[in-house]
Structures are given as C-alpha cells and as structure tokens.
Amino acid sequence: MTASVTPSAATSLTTSLTMAGMKLAVLRNSMSGQKSGSIVIGGVLGLVLAGGTLFAAFRTGDLLAAAYAIWMLGWIFGPVFSGGGDETLRPEYFTLLGIPPRRLASGLLVGAFVGIAPVISLLALAGLAVFGVRQSPAAVVVALPAMLLQLAVFVLLSRVAVAVLGLALRSRVGAVGAGLVNGAILAALGQGWVFAVALGQAGGITPEASAALRYLPSGWGLAAVEAAVAGSWGRAALTLGALAVLVALLLAAWAALLTRRAGSARASARGRRPITASTASGAVVAKELRVWSRDLVRTHQLTFALAYGVFFAAAPLLLGVHGMLPWAGPIFVLMAAAMSANLYGADGTALWLTLVAPGAADVRGRQQAWLLVVGPVAVAVTLAFSAAVGGFEPAVLALTAALLGGGAGIVPLISVYALVPGTDPHRRGGNPLRVSEDDGAMTGLAYAVLALVALTGAPAALAAWLYGWAGVAVGVVTGALSFWGFGLLAQRRLHSHGPDLLQTMRTGKRPAAATGPGRWMSLDHLPKREQIITVICWSIGAVPLFPQGIVAGVLKAGGTENRSWFLALHLPDGLQWPTIAFMVLLGLGLYGLGLWIPYRRRT
Amino acid sequence: MTPALEIVGLSKTFGEKTAVDHVDLTVPQGSFYGLVGQNGAGKTTTLSMAVGLLRPDAGSARIFGADVWSAPSRALSLVGVLPDGMAMPERLTGREVLTYLGLLRGLPKEVVAERAEELLSVLELDAAERTLVIEYSTGMRKKIGLAVALLHAPRLLVLDEPFEAVDPVSAATIKTILRGFVAGGGSIVLSSHVMALVEQLCDHVGVIDAGRVAAAGTLEEVRGERSLEDTFVDLVGAPGAGAKALSWLSR
Ligand SMILES: Nc1ncnc2c1ncn2[C@@H]1O[C@H](COP(=O)(O)OP(=O)(O)OP(=O)(O)O)[C@@H](O)[C@H]1O
Ligand SMILES: [Mg+2]
Numbered sequence: 007m008t009a010s011v012t013p014s015a016a017t018s019l020t021t022s023l024t025m026a027g028m029k030l031a032v033l034r035n036s037m038s039g040q041k042s043g044s045i046v047i048g049g050v051l052g053l054v055l056a057g058g059t060l061f062a063a064f065r066t067g068d069l070l071a072a073a074y075a076i077w078m079l080g081w082i083f084g085p086v087f088s089g090g091g092d093e094t095l096r097p098e099y100f101t102l103l104g105i106p107p108r109r110l111a112s113g114l115l116v117g118a119f120v121g122i123a124p125v126i127s128l129l130a131l132a133g134l135a136v137f138g139v140r141q142s143p144a145a146v147v148v149a150l151p152a153m154l155l156q157l158a159v160f161v162l163l164s165r166v167a168v169a170v171l172g173l174a175l176r177s178r179v180g181a182v183g184a185g186l187v188n189g190a191i192l193a194a195l196g197q198g199w200v201f202a203v204a205l206g207q208a209g210g211i212t213p214e215a216s217a218a219l220r221y222l223p224s225g226w227g228l229a230a231v232e233a234a235v236a237g238s239w240g241r242a243a244l245t246l247g248a249l250a251v252l253v254a255l256l257l258a259a260w261a262a263l264l265t266r267r268a269g270s271a272r273a274s275a276r277g278r279r280p281i282t283a284s285t286a287s288g289a290v291v292a293k294e295l296r297v298w299s300r301d302l303v304r305t306h307q308l309t310f311a312l313a314y315g316v317f318f319a320a321a322p323l324l325l326g327v328h329g330m331l332p333w334a335g336p337i338f339v340l341m342a343a344a345m346s347a348n349l350y351g352a353d354g355t356a357l358w359l360t361l362v363a364p365g366a367a368d369v370r371g372r373q374q375a376w377l378l379v380v381g382p383v384a385v386a387v388t389l390a391f392s393a394a395v396g397g398f399e400p401a402v403l404a405l406t407a408a409l410l411g412g413g414a415g416i417v418p419l420i421s422v423y424a425l426v427p428g429t430d431p432h433r434r435g436g437n438p439l440r441v442s443e444d445d446g447a448m449t450g451l452a453y454a455v456l457a458l459v460a461l462t463g464a465p466a467a468l469a470a471w472l473y474g475w476a477g478v479a480v481g482v483v484t485g486a487l488s489f490w491g492f493g494l495l496a497q498r499r500l501h502s503h504g505p506d507l508l509q510t511m512r513t514g515k516r517p518a519a520a521t522g523p524g525r526w527m528s529l530d531h532l533p534k535r536e537q538i539i540t541v542i543c544w545s546i547g548a549v550p551l552f553p554q555g556i557v558a559g560v561l562k563a564g565g566t567e568n569r570s571w572f573l574a575l576h577l578p579d580g581l582q583w584p585t586i587a588f589m590v591l592l593g594l595g596l597y598g599l600g601l602w603i604p605y606r607r608r609t
Numbered sequence: 610m611t612p613a614l615e616i617v618g619l620s621k622t623f624g625e626k627t628a629v630d631h632v633d634l635t636v637p638q639g640s641f642y643g644l645v646g647q648n649g650a651g652k653t654t655t656l657s658m659a660v661g662l663l664r665p666d667a668g669s670a671r672i673f674g675a676d677v678w679s680a681p682s683r684a685l686s687l688v689g690v691l692p693d694g695m696a697m698p699e700r701l702t703g704r705e706v707l708t709y710l711g712l713l714r715g716l717p718k719e720v721v722a723e724r725a726e727e728l729l730s731v732l733e734l735d736a737a738e739r740t741l742v743i744e745y746s747t748g749m750r751k752k753i754g755l756a757v758a759l760l761h762a763p764r765l766l767v768l769d770e771p772f773e774a775v776d777p778v779s780a781a782t783i784k785t786i787l788r789g790f791v792a793g794g795g796s797i798v799l800s801s802h803v804m805a806l807v808e809q810l811c812d813h814v815g816v817i818d819a820g821r822v823a824a825a826g827t828l829e830e831v832r833g834e835r836s837l838e839d840t841f842v843d844l845v846g847a848p849g850a851g852a853k854a855l856s857w858l859s860r
Contacts, residue, residue, distance in 0.1 A: 281708045289712035300700040356696040363713045364681050431699040505664045
C-alpha cells in the first residue's frame with residue numbers, strides 16, 4: 007500500500023493545510039473587528055513601498071539590491087516593535103498535540119505565508135522578474151523561483167529573529183545586548199541620510215558596497231537573476247541552490263528554536279533587597295523600581311531607547327559633524343517615554359489592587375519611579391556629551407528638563423486615557439515581546455506618546471531659541487508643570503474610571519463607549535474611511551511639525567551647518583523661513599484634522 | 610445592627626447577556642455566608658460589583674452601611690477581597706507584595722512587617738522567600754491573595770472561590786483561619802462549587818441561578834431536611850439533565 011510509504015508526508019501536508027486554514031479564518035475574523043483599521047493602514051503603506059521597489063527595478067540593480075536589503079531589515083526588526091510580530095498561530099497552541107518540531111515549523115511556515123505582509127512582499131519581489139525580463143526574457147525562469155525562495159528567506163529570517171530575541175530576553179545580558187543591537191540598527195536606519203551622503207561623496211555607490219549588497223541574504227535572488235541575464239546559467243543555478251539551502255537551514259534553526267521556546271521570560275535573579283519605604287507612594291515607587299529592574303522586557307526597552315538616542319546622535323560624527331551629539335539625552339527621553347507608553351496596560355488586571363486602596367497615590371508613585379529610572383541616565387548623557395563637544399547648548403538642556411517632566415506626566419496620562427489592554431504577565435506565552443493582543447494599538451500609542459511628549463518640550467525649545475539660557479528655566483518650569491498637571495489629570499481619571507479600566511483589562515476590549523451628549527466619537531465608531539484619515543493624520547502629523555518644522559527652525563536660529571534631512575535648510579535662504587512656517591502649519595493642520603473629524607461626528 | 614454587606618438590586622448586562630439580574634443579598638454581621646451557583650451563574654460578577662471592582666448597571670452595595678460607590682474609602686477599608694483570576698504585582702516576592710499593599714493601605718511599617726511575617730509562615734509561603742509571584746503555582750497564588758485580603762485586618766472578607774486549587778493541608782489551615790476570623794466577630798462571604806465545604810463552614814447560604822437569587826437565608830432555612838447538594842440540584846436544574854454519559858468514551 008502506498009499509504010505505508012507516505013503517511014508522514016501526508017500528515018505534514020495536512021498539518022500545513024490546517025494551519026493555513028486556521029490563519030485564514032483568524033484573518034477573516036480580524037478584518038471585521040477592531041483591528042481592521044491597522045490592517046488597512048499597514049496594507050496601504052506596504053503597497054506604497056512595494057510600488058517604490060518596482061520602480062527601482064526599472065532603474066539599477068544596486069538600487070533594487072538596496073531596496074531588498076531594507077525589506078529584509080523590515081522583516082527582521084518590524085516584529086521587535088510591533089509586539090513580537092505576527093503570532094496568529096502560536097507554537098504553544100500545538101504543544102499538546104505532540105507534533106514533531108520540524109513538522110510544526112514547516113506547518114507554521116505555511117501558515118506564515120498566509121497574510122498581508124507576505125503578499126505585499128511578494129509584489130515587491132516581483133521586481134526581480136521585472137528586472138530580469140527587461141534585459142533578457144529567458145531570465146524569468148530564474149526570477150520566478152528566486153522570488154519565492156527570497157520570500158521564504160524573509161519570512162523565516164523574521165521568525166528566527168523573533169525566536170532568538172525571545173531567548174535573549176531570558177537573561178539580563180541577553181536583554182541588554184539585544185537592546186543595544188536593535189537600538190543601533192534602528193538609529194542607523196533613521197539616520198540613513200548620513201550613510202547616503204557618505205557614500206554619495208564618492209560619486210555613486212562604491213563597488214565594494216555594491217558587492218556587499220548582493221552578499222546579504224536579501225541580495226541572493228537578485229544575484230541569481232543577474233547571472234541569468236549575463237548568460238551564466240551555471241552560476242544562476244548555483245545561487246538559487248544556495249538560496250534553497252539557506253531556506254532549509256533557517257527552517258531547521260527555527261525548528262530548533264521552537265523547542266526551546268517553552269516557558270515565559272524568567273525574571274532576573276538579582277538580589278532581593280527588602281522594601282524600606284514607609285509611605286504609600288514610597289511603596290509604589292519601590293514596587294515600580296523593582297518591576298523596572300526585574301522585567302527583562304523593560305530592561306530591553308530602556309537599553310533600546312538609550313542605544314537609539316546615542317547612536318542616532320552620534321551618526322553624524324561619521325561626517326565630522328558633532329553638534330548633534332548632546333541631543334542623545336532628549337532623544338533617549340522621548341524614546342523611553344514611547345516605549346513605556348502602556349504603563350498601566352502592562353500590569354494587566356493587577357490594577358484591582360489600586361482600586362481597593364483608593365486613597366493611595368498610585369500615579370504619583372509611578373511618575374517618580376519613571377523619573378528615577380530615566381532621569382539620571384538622561385541627565386548624565388546630556389551633560390557628558392555636551393562637555394565632550396565642548397559646549398553647553400541652552401536648547402539641549404532646556405529640552406532635557408522639559409521632556410523628562412513631560413514624559414513623566416504624559417506616560418501615565420495616556421495610559422489611563424487610551425489604555426491598550428495587556429495580557430496578564432503570568433498568562434503571556436513564550437514570546438516575551440508579546441504583551442498585548444492588540445499590537446497595532448500598542449504601536450499607535452507609542453507614536454502618540456512620542457508626539458505628545460515632544461509637544462511638551464515645545465515651549466522650552468522656543469524659549470531657548472529666542473532667549474538662550476532663560477529657556478532652561480522655562481524647561482524646568484514646564485517640566486515640573488507637566489509632571490504635576492498631567493499626573494493630576496491621570497489620577498482623576500484613574501479614580502473616576504478605575505472599574506472601567508479594570509473591565510477593559512479583564513476582557514481585552516474597551517467597554518462600549520457611553521456616547522452621551524457632547525461626547526466625541528471614539529475612533530472605533532467612525533466610518534472606515536474617516537477612521538483611516540484620522541489615523542494617518544495622527545501618525546504623520548509629527549513629521550512636518552517637529553523635525554521639519556520646529557527642530558529645523560531651532561537649528562536655523564542656532565545657525566547650524568548641519569542640514570541633515572531638514573528640507574528647509576537645503577533650500578535657498580529666502581525660502582527657509584517660509585518653508586519652516588509651512589511645515590509647522592502643515593503639522594498643526596494634520597493634527598487639527600485628526601481632532602476635527604471625530605469632533606465633527608460627536609453626538 | 611447594620612449588615613456587614615447589603616446588596617440591593619444589583620444588575621449587570623454584558624452586551625446581550627444579563628449576567629446578574631436584580632440580586633438582593635444581606636450578609637449579617639458575624640455570619641459566614643456561602644454563595645453557590647453553577648458555572649456562569651453570576652457569582653463572580655455579583656461579588657465584583659459588591660466590592661467596587663465592576664461598575665453595576667443598577668443597584669447598590671453597602672459595607673457596614675457605607676456605600677461602595679459613593680463612599681468608597683470608608684467601605685473599602687473595612688473589606689478584604691480575594692478576586693478570582695486577577696493578576697498581582699507579579700515581579701515582587703510574596704513578602705514584597707504584602708509590604709507594598711500594607712503600606713498602600715496606610716499601615717505603619719512595623720505592623721506591616723510583623724503581619725507579613727506571620728501570614729507568610731501560617732500560609733507556608735515563607736519557604737518560597739525568593740520566588741516572584743509570577744513563578745507561583747495556582748494554589749500559592751490563591752494563598753498570597755488570601756494573605757493580601759487579611760493583611761489590613763478587615764471586618765468583612767469577600768472571597769471568590771478561596772479553596773480552588775489549594776491542597777488539603779493548606780485548605781485545613783485556611784479553614785482554621787477563617788473560622789477564627791468569624792469567631793472573633795468578623796463576617797465572611799465566599800463563593801464555592803463544593804457543597805460539602807459550604808455545609809461544613811457556612812451558617813448562611815445564597816443560591817444564585819442564571820443571575821437571580823434562587824434561595825437565600827440560614828443554612829437550615831435553605832436546605833431544610835435534605836442535604837445542600839440535593840436542594841441545590843433541585844433549585845438550579847432538572848435532575849439528571851447533565852448526567853448523560855459520553856458513549857464514545859467507553860470501549
Ligand atoms: N466581561 C464579560 N463579558 C461578557 N460576559 C461576561 C463577562 N463576565 C462575565 N460574563 C458572563 O456573565 C455570566 C456570569 O459570569 P460569572 O463569572 O459571574 O459566573 P460565576 O458564577 O462566577 O461562574 P464560575 O462558577 O464559573 O466562576 C456568564 O455567563 C459569563 O459568560
Ligand atoms: Mg466565578
């Protein structure tokens with residue numbers, strides 16, 4: 007009987023098909039649910055990027071190779087910031103079924119191909135076919151398998167990266183290391199212009215860089231197509247073979263990592279100091295400080311924020327520009343705030359303890375703890391780097407003070423007003439990055455905090471720009487006011503809406519908004535089109551307002567030579583101020599529109 | 610005498626589903642009150658609303674006369690709560706949890722340290738001195754929850770399934786503690802599915818069925834001559850309805 011030969015192949019196939027089916031079912035459900043908004047926005051952004059990549063395919067191979075390198079980085083690092091990536095099908099779901107790891111990994115891989123991101127990436131990879139056919143129609147024979155293998159490499163690299171990071175987050179050293187690496191790479195991406203300029207100075211991309219782009223795993227598909235175009239079919243076949251081997255190796259690595267995933271992130275085994283506080287808010291501070299030091303996910307977030315700030319500000323050193331270095335402090339504060347955006351959500355239903363002891367000042371304690379964790383590092387970095395470049399700039403010091411207070415105020419405020427229900431810590435699965443079911447909302451919250459905290463720095467920046475050192479005093483005052491005022495608002499909200507927040511946390515859903523008279527429409531209730539416009543306004547409004555507008559203005563006022571990516575500073579002198587004003591207005595306009603749409607629809 | 614806990618007309622609807630439908634319950638001072646009902650009957654929902662953890666659609670709850678929703682500080686200082694399935698400050702050790710909460714409740718530092726020590730040793734959690742709560746077993750979580758409920762020496766305890774997943778030795782300890790608490794003038798409301806346990810411990814019983822009170826009163830009034838189990842099955846369901854065997858399980 008043939009069945010005796012192929013049972014394992016047959017079950018493998020069944021496993022894979024079942025998983026693909028499960029994934030489709032979940033996707034279909036989420037398209038009609040709350041998450042559909044983020045899926046649509048992600049899809050639209052992805053399509054734009056894929057279009058850009060196809061455009062590159064009509065230009066040079068170098069450009070296409072660079073584009074694929076970026077796609078690969080996106081696949082690897084995207085999950086780190088969006089709550090551990092696509093976890094629709096979790097390995098834990100299948101542990102009890104006793105499926106062998108290799109088959110589980112292949113099944114999950116098939117499931118991983120079902121989704122929007124892989125489809126969009128495949129569209130981008132169609133650039134390989136375009137690139138090949140343009141030069142030699144026969145190359146399509148190589149381009150098609152190259153597309154599929156390259157997609158498999160992307161998807162697998164993403165899974166392996168998440169699994170490796172998951173393992174790293176089980177030890178303090180691993181968490182710190184991962185934070186450093188991630189921060190450095192993301193900062194490098196954010197400062198891409200530095201490298202572009204550094205490369206561009208040599209007049210186009212150097213041969214070494216061109217070769218390096220093809221040695222990256224993202225460039226192998228292109229290398230195969232180029233070989234085919236050049237007529238060296240042997241080399242093309244060999245490169246395709248290498249891609250297939252890479253896929254097999256990654257699959258094996260992922261299977262091995264899956265077996266090690268069992269169990270959640272361990273708490274760190276640091277010495278346990280007894281709590282010495284003697285007041286209620288002292289107790290909250292003591293508790294929060296312990297969470298900060300024992301939760302390795304938070305360790306990772308803090309290290310990431312620091313590494314991002316330092317590398318981002320240090321990147322221009324490559325061009326011999328060191329004026330940006332002291333900004334590492336403020337950038338770190340902003341990133342740290344964004345990373346801790348879901349302060350209350352992260353604790354899950356432990357909120358009930360705050361509700362049964364209503365007198366205690368929970369918000370104040372958390373604010374102090376946040377300041378104690380972020381403040382000293384931020385101040386030290388700002389002062390040390392300022393001293394290193396040999397000058398204390400009022401704007402840097404003013405912003406450090408203002409943003410510290412702003413962060414300590416905005417973080418708890420946002421997390422009680424726009425709580426994203428987290429998964430209770432003891433119920434989380436094997437992926438320590440996965441702290442909430444609604445990763446889209448988590449990412450949105452982080453951006454909102456980034457923008458709002460930056461906004462709290464605006465008065466200080468303005469004052470520093472106009473009056474120099476007086477700005478520092480303004481920074482200290484607005485920082486203190488933000489800390490006090492936003493904290494007070496957060497505390498009021500916690501008292502008045504505590505049980506509702508707890509209910510949100512318990513069920514993972516926001517309670518149906520009581521749309522009383524005069525209330526703004528919540529985002530979920532807007533028509534889909536307006537939902538999308540609102541979210542886009544909120545997510546990109548910061549770009550013209552802060553970097554292109556306010557920061558560019560501050561730099562121009564400071565008479566800087568560093569134009570970096572500030573559009574205005576590259577324009578002729580007469581146009582610079584008008585452009586800056588336009589950018590600020592554009593940013594304000596976008597935010598205004600984002601507010602006006604839900605306001606207009608209020609009932 | 611004001612009742613320890615007085616629930617009047619509490620209601621809660623989740624979407625289409627009415628989980629609790631005008632529940633009235635009175636827990637006299639000094640009583641040991643058992644709340645029984647099937648899975649999904651509405652016990653957890655009722656108790657959560659009674660202690661201010663869930664906002665009711667209608668009705669009110671008073672603890673020693675203080676309204677839970679309009680005078681929360683006074684009401685909540687008199688009650689100790691053990692909710693079902695809620696998180697704790699997971700990255701603290703048991704002792705740290707108690708210290709943190711004692712201070713949060715405004716107790717002096719020395720008192721907190723003394724009580725934490727005693728609670729941990731009575732509940733046999735002191736062996737796991739360096740273990741974080743996130744690493745606790747299910748039963749250990751119940752026990753630390755109970756310690757949290759007892760820490761500020763409340764006058765009323767509201768316990769949601771306190772014996773679930775607790776080993777027999779610890780269960781005996783907990784029973785002794787609870788009996789002592791009632792003997793000392795305290796009042797207790799607990800929910801449970803185990804009729805024998807309720808009969809053994811409680812002097813008052815409330816039976817909840819599909820969000821309504823099916824029967825309430827002293828143990829004798831509710832069960833009469835029969836066992837509580839028979840009365841319960843009589844009250845909440847057709848006999849034998851759930852007793853069909855799964856034929857495909859036997860070979
Ligand atoms: N947040 C919620 N959203 C929707 N329905 C809910 C929610 N919480 C409870 N319910 C529903 O309310 C009903 C009562 O639930 P509750 O948890 O109070 O029951 P219970 O008596 O405590 O059950 P058990 O004995 O299993 O603990 C159930 O039908 C449940 O499905
Ligand atoms: Mg229950």
